[in-house]
Amino acid sequence: MLLLYFILALIVFVLVMNFSVVLRARFKKGKSVRDIGGEIGEAIKRGEKVMLYFYSPTCSACRVQTPIIDSLINLSNGRTRIFKVDVSSDPNTALKFGVMGTPSIVIVENGKIKEFFVGVKSENILRRYI
Structure with missing residues (x-):
């Protein structure tokens, strides 16, 4: 019985943590982007539409998302600057x-965060932002 309570507590903990990450991402929408250096910062300062794809080489979900991002890079034709971070x-x-x-994907327009995605997103969803 103690094992059952432990498993339930663990499941609840994981769900709360996941919800927390998604909720924090939603609160970032509309915030101004400042103090970003390099090529990304320059593109944002110029008011360009920017998509930032945050990934890790060891992330299995990123291995699913990366080919989708690569496809979007080919489709964007320069309308949106897409950076892989x-x-x-x-x-x-x-x-x-x-x-x-x-994986996380941040869309920046006119120096403000327009969208903040956490987790794998389909090409159809992301096409709306390029």
Whole structure:
């Protein structure tokens, strides 16, 4: 019986943590993006539409998402700047955007976060933003 309570508590904990990550992502919408360096920061300062794909090489869900992002890069024809950000080699950018898990996709328009996705998203959903 104690094992059952432990398993239930563990399931509830995982669900609460997942909900927390998604909820935090929603609160980022509409916030201004500041203090981002490099090519990403320059594109945002110029007011370009930017899609940031945060991934990790060890993330199994990212292995599903990456080919979709690669396809979007080919489809965007420069309308949207799409950046792939490896959180293991560029944790500061991930931190500045508040990325708490991978894969995450952030859409920035006119210097503000328009959308913040956590988890794998289909090409059809993401096409709306390129």
